[in-house]
Amino acid sequence: MLVPFFGLTQEKKKDSITPKIERYGIRFGADISKLARSFYDKNYKGLELVGDYRLTKRHYIAVELGNENKTTEDDYVNFTTKGTYFKAGFDYNSYDNWLDMRNMIFIGMRYGASSFSQTLNSYDIYNTTHYFNENSTVVLGEKYNGLSAQWIEVAFGMKAEVIHNIYVGFSVRFNKLMSNKKPDNFDNLYIPGFNRTYNGNFGVGFNYSVSYFLPLYKKSFKPVKKEEAVKKDKKTN
Amino acid sequence: MKKIFYCLLLLASFSSCEKDDICDAATATTPRIIIEFYSTDATPVLKKVTNLKVTGDGMTDYFLFNDVSKIELPLKTTSDVTKFSLIMNSTDTATQNEDFIEFNYTRNDVFVSRACGFKTLFYLDATTPYSLTDSGLNDGIWIQNSTVITSNIETENETHIKIYY
Numbered sequence: 001m002l003v004p005f006f007g008l009t010q011e012k013k014k015d016s017i018t019p020k021i022e023r024y025g026i027r028f029g030a031d032i033s034k035l036a037r038s039f040y041d042k043n044y045k046g047l048e049l050v051g052d053y054r055l056t057k058r059h060y061i062a063v064e065l066g067n068e069n070k071t072t073e074d075d076y077v078n079f080t081t082k083g084t085y086f087k088a089g090f091d092y093n094s095y096d097n098w099l100d101m102r103n104m105i106f107i108g109m110r111y112g113a114s115s116f117s118q119t120l121n122s123y124d125i126y127n128t129t130h131y132f133n134e135n136s137t138v139v140l141g142e143k144y145n146g147l148s149a150q151w152i153e154v155a156f157g158m159k160a161e162v163i164h165n166i167y168v169g170f171s172v173r174f175n176k177l178m179s180n181k182k183p184d185n186f187d188n189l190y191i192p193g194f195n196r197t198y199n200g201n202f203g204v205g206f207n208y209s210v211s212y213f214l215p216l217y218k219k220s221f222k223p224v225k226k227e228e229a230v231k232k233d234k235k236t237n
Numbered sequence: 238m239k240k241i242f243y244c245l246l247l248l249a250s251f252s253s254c255e256k257d258d259i260c261d262a263a264t265a266t267t268p269r270i271i272i273e274f275y276s277t278d279a280t281p282v283l284k285k286v287t288n289l290k291v292t293g294d295g296m297t298d299y300f301l302f303n304d305v306s307k308i309e310l311p312l313k314t315t316s317d318v319t320k321f322s323l324i325m326n327s328t329d330t331a332t333q334n335e336d337f338i339e340f341n342y343t344r345n346d347v348f349v350s351r352a353c354g355f356k357t358l359f360y361l362d363a364t365t366p367y368s369l370t371d372s373g374l375n376d377g378i379w380i381q382n383s384t385v386i387t388s389n390i391e392t393e394n395e396t397h398i399k400i401y402y
Contacts, residue, residue: 124355125354126349127266
C-alpha cells in the first residue's frame, strides 16, 4: 500500500481524508524590539510596522515601514541619524504545518530604501603623537540633509500563531547596499532600516514582531493520495 | 525544526563581526611636518644633525634627533601657529646653539573612517609660512637658509621644508 499524503494510517477509502482549509488574509503588526529599545535606550527612538499578505499556499508579499532616530557615540565620532525606510518583498514558507496549525519558517527577500539625515555632533582628531596634550574633540553640530540609500535583504525567520490570530515572529536579515548617497566629508555609518554599515556594503538586522491576522477568505483543497495520483497519470498517458 | 533554529542562531552571531573598529597603523592620519637638513655647499648634500633637541613652545617634553638628516615634528591641531626651539649640539654646552622656528598655517579637518575619526591637514601661509628667530643668548643663528618645498602638509611621504646649515 502506498503511503498516504499526511503519513497518517488510512483505510482504503477515497473520502476518508478531511479537506485542509487554508485561510488567506492580511497580517499586520509592529516590531516590538524597536519599540522596547525606544524605552530603554536613551539614544534611540524607533518604530517599525510590519505586514504581509498571503498570495498562494506558500508565498506571501511582505512589507516593513519604519522610522528611526538614533544617536551613535563612537570613540572618534558622535552623530545622530534620522529617517524613514520602506522595505517590500516576498516570503516563502518552507514549513509543512501539521493538522490545522498555521506556523511559518520562511526565507524571503526585500528591497529596501531609506531617506535620512546625518548630524555630526562632534568628532575627535586622530593624532599618532600626543605631544601638545591638546583636547582634540571638535564640537560641530553640522547637519547633512537629503541623504538616501537602497539595498537588498535576504531574510530568514519564523512566525508562530501563539493564540488565535496573533502571531509572534522573528527574523534575521542579511543586507547588501545597492546605492548610497553619502554626506560631504563624512559617511553613512548608520542607515535607518539597514542598520550599522561596515566596510564592504554588507549589514545585518533583526526583527521581532507581533502581528494580528485578519482573515479575508478561505481555500480548501483535498490532499490527494499518491495511489490515486499514479492512477490519474496512467489514465492521461 | 531544531536544525533550522540552530542555523538561524549561527547566522545571527555574525552581527557581532566588527572588522572596522580599529584604526590601522598604516592609515594616513594627521601628518607631521617633515624637515630635511642640507649643507650650505654650492650643490647641497644631506647633512645629519648632531643631538638636535626640539622643544615645543611652553612644553617641557622634547624630541632628540641624532645622526639623522630628516626629522618629523607635530603641529598643533587646535591653533594656527606652532613654535619650536631647535638646539643644535644640545649635549655640548660650549657649541650648543638655539634658534626658534614658528609655523603659520590654516587647518582643514577631513573625515578618515569610523575607527580613525578625522585628520587635520595643514596649509602653510603663502606670505609667511614660518619665521626664524635667534635665541637671546648671543649664540648666532645656526640655520643659514631654508625653503618651502611644499606648503600643503597632507602626508608624511614627502619633505615639506629644507633647512641649510
